[in-house]
Amino acid sequence: MRRGDSDARVGGDVTPGPLLLGVRHHGPGSARAVRAALDAERPAAVLIEGPPEGDALLGLAADPGMRPPVALLAHAVDDPGRASFWPMATFSPEWVALRWALDNGAAVRFVDLPAAHTLALNSDPTWGDGDDEEPQQSDPAVGLRIDPIAVLARTAGHDDPERWWEDVIEHRGDGDPRAPFAAVAEAMGVLRETYGAGGHGRDLVREAHMRLKLRAAQKEFGDDRVAVVCGAWHVPALRRRTTVAADRALLKGLPKVRTETTWVPWTHRRLARRSGYGAGIDSPGWYGHLFAAPDRPVERWLTKVAGLLRDEDRSVSPAHVIEAVRLAETLAALRGRPLAGLSETTDAVRAVMCEGSDVPLALVRDRLVVGDVLGEVPAGAPAVPLQRDLDRLQRSLRLKPEARERDLELDLRKENDTARSRLLHRLRLLGVDWGEPVAGRAGTGTFRESWRLRWEPELHVRVAEAGVWGTTVDGAATARAESRALAARTLADMTALAERCLLAGLADALPVVMRALADRAALDADVGHLAQALPALARALRYGDVRATDTAALGEVAAGLAERICVGLPPACAGLDRDAADEMRGHLDAVHAALGLLPDSADRADRWAAVLHRLATREAVAGLIRGRAVRLLLDDGRLGEDETARLMGLALSPGTPPADAATWIEGFVGGGTGGGMLLVHDERLLALVDAWLTGVPEEAFADVLPLLRRTFSAYEPGVRRTIGELVARGPSAAAARAQAGVPGFADALDEHRAEAVLPVLRLLLGNDEMTGADR
Known part of the structure; x- marks a missing residue:
């Protein structure tokens, strides 16, 4: 024992004083050792690293409805978003100690810094988030931040801290399981002498509070009748001789907030470090298996893996399991490990059960190594x-x-x-x-x-x-919607909120939202804003029909927006640059789709078609929008093929600058609008595009190419291939037909080509013979 240390015990020490059990959070080996030490020592009180506000909830851990993983949740009463979790799994040493105390009639308390201070300090960037295993900012005078497990692993000659800890702690299956406590405490003592707080600035305050709680428990239950379960990093600090006055001085003046605490379900996935929880572990499912397996953990684990893969229709036999066990044990021996760990079993599964593929291995990691276990808390747990x-x-x-x-x-x-x-x-x-x-x-x-x-x-x-x-989901959602209606800044936000109110069935909130929407719509004259707002209203009207909701007021607002868009859209589309034209094309598509969802109105449909005709024929309108208007009219059957070809011919005439012609093509057949299939099935339009493209001057082609590439790269590979075949087959012939003004694919029926489809028709219809009349 070092000079300055108190008369505390660690592991199997016989020195009088409290029993200090330094653990690693969520470590199954540490959990087994804690249970063995408590069984041997039988303390009258167990102190656990955690917020004292949770003391009133500790009894719930014995409730049959409490099933880990669970977490203590503490949040500020005035700001519930300021919250902290203290998660525990079945293999967490803290949970094992808590259940041991409840099962054996011992007093049990949390002794860490109160959550009232923790949540207040979390808002101070100089303190960080308070997580034991994640970086946090601190006073530079405290020292550089270190990972104690990584330092010990490097000292032992290992470059993987996780594997080193598994070998020396988690995989120990023989001898006294309490023995590692003394060794780990000794190692941590050396680290604390060397690095001080190691960059964990808040730990000095937390440990002062722990010492005060420990002294109080010793006074109440006796010096050698108290056990403390905490992170191994804190053990040297709890053994130090300090004065009560010094510890209280560290706690003086700490900020605090009013808090509420409860138990909440947790998940294995949130215990995993990769999910973002700082004090987590890489493989909670694996650690849970190590803790629960009574014997032969490797064999039992690989049996689980085989069952999962068989459920996914992979052929895995008992022979695969036997071979995988042998391979894992051989790998462990070659690597000098006391027991096959997760890396050895994973390598064995990949080689034997997955045939070298990482695809099924990813499923094993997701379902077993990490897992989707969700804990449960009893109905009696406090909750808002x-x-x-x-x-x-x-x-x-x-x-x-x-x-x-x-x-x-x-x-x-x-x-x-x-x-x-x-x-x-x-x-x-x-x-x-x-x-x-x-x-x-x-x-x-x-x-x-x-x-x-x-x-x-x-x-x-x-x-x-x-x-x-509010206190109910319905009431809270209604109040939230009304508040958002008053705070919404744009018309589109208002219409989106109206749609969400209909979807949520908030009948009480809808009148408030509709009044605010009508007021905002009456004042907003920007066509772009109106166009952004209309689609949500159209969808909301459709949802109202499905959900039997009265949407009369919504329909009136939508009709008014549609009328104002028809009036203001043509002037708004004139004189736009490239970016503005691209944005307006998006509005044009959205309005066109929205009008199709509104209740049938012949007058509105005719009015919209007239607007599209104006856009398609006005030279002041950007080519991107003119081409899109022509395409929408064609798709709706309001523009004939001959007129479409005429407008395309004008847009692609030699007098049109190549860049303007390219934007017209992009508007007409660009993106995922089905334009590729249109060119496949109408060779006349394809011929017009091909004839224009082959006539682009060499000096302008470099400027046109990016536009065309963006247009045609959006097509499916099969569509691009078919267009290429059509062009290679003879676009000049198609062009000649187009110039002759003959619609379709040829001057007359090509009987030879028609005969080619007869075998397919016979197969589909199930007829071996087809008469001439059938043909």
Whole structure:
């Protein structure tokens, strides 16, 4: 024991004093060792690294409804977004110590810095986020920030800290499991002497609070009747001899906020470091297996892997499992490891069960190494009223939160599915993105909705934040929508909000939103703003039909916007540069699609067609927009093929600058508008484009090429190949036909080409013989 250390014990020491068990968070080996040490020492009190505000909730850990992984959640009452989590899994030493104390009648308390101070300090950038295993800013005088596990691994000659820790702690299967505590504490003591706080500035304050709590417990239960379970980094600080006055001085003047604390479900995925949780581990599923496996962990693990791969229709036999076990053990021996670890079993799975492919191996990592385990908390756990209402709705709608991402198809003609849809839309309006809308199956119309669901633990914080808007999901969403209606800055924001209110079924909020929308629409004269706003209104009217919602007021606003767009669009499209024309083309497409969703009106359709005719024939309008207007008229059947060819011929005439002609082509057949198939099936239009392209002067071709490349590169590979074949086959012949004014593919029916389709027709119709009349 070093000079200045107190009379504390670590591991199997017999020195009188509190038992200090330094662990690594979420370490299964540490958890087993903690359980063995507590069984041997039988302390009267167990102190655990965690926020003291959680003491009142510790008894819930013994509730049958509590299933790890779970986390203590503390958030500021006045600002629920300021929150911190203390997660625990079944293999976390803190959870093992907590359950041991509850099962054996020992007192159990949290002794870390109170969450009231932690949340206040988190808003101070000089303190960082307080996470034990992630970088945080601190006072430069404290020293450089270090990773103690990495330093110890390098000292031992290992370049992989994770593998070194697994070998010396997690994979120990023989001897006294308490022995590592003394060795780790000794090593951490040397590191603390060398590096001080190691860049963990807040640790000095946290450890002062821990020492005060430890002294109080010793006074209450006796010096040698107290056990402390904390991060190994803190053990040397708890053994130091300090005065009460010195520790209190470190805590004096710390900021604090009013907090609330509860238990929330956690997930294995959020325990993984790659998911962003700082004090996490790379392989929670693997660590959970190591902790739970009574014996032969490698054999049991590879059996799990085989079962997963078989469920995915991969051929994996017991022989594969046997061979994989042998390979993993051989690799461990060659690498000098006491037991095959995750890297050895992964290499064995890749070689034996996956035939060298990393594709099925990625599934193994996602489902087993990390895993989608979602914890549960009992119904009696404290929660904000909004969370309780959400829990009630989830149960009544049979919509259980799951950690694994899954797709949900809803049929809005069914009452329960409609209620589910409204719940998900209301939560999205509140910022609780449990579900994300996705493109549904083709041809299902507006009666179908497709969602992708995944419950993340952070959503509990979002629910707590949303609690300021109300105590029920319906009431909170209504209040939130009304507030956003008053704060919306653009007309498009207003119409999007109206659409979301209809989707969410917020009948009380809709009148407020509609009044604000009507006022904003009356004052906004920008055609671009009107064009951005109309599509959301058109969709909302359609959703209103499906959901049996009264949308009369919405229809009046939409009709007014459509009329103002028809009046203001032609002047707004004149004299635009390239970027402005590209933006206006997007507005043109959006308005055209939106008008098709509005209730049938022959007058409106004729009015819009007249607007498109004006755009298609005005020289002051950019070629991009003129070409797009011609295409929309052609698709709607309001422009004949002859007139289309005439307008294209004018746009591509020798007198038109090549760059302007190229933008016209881009507007007419560009992007994903189906223009490629139009050129495939109408050789006359293709011939016009080909004749123009071959006539572009050499000095202008370099300027035209990027525009054409952008236009045609958006086509499917098959479409591009077919166009190339048509051009190679003889675009000049097609051009001659086009110049002759003959529509279609040829002057008359080509019987030889028609005969070629007869075998296919016989196969489709199931007739071996076809009469002349059939033909």
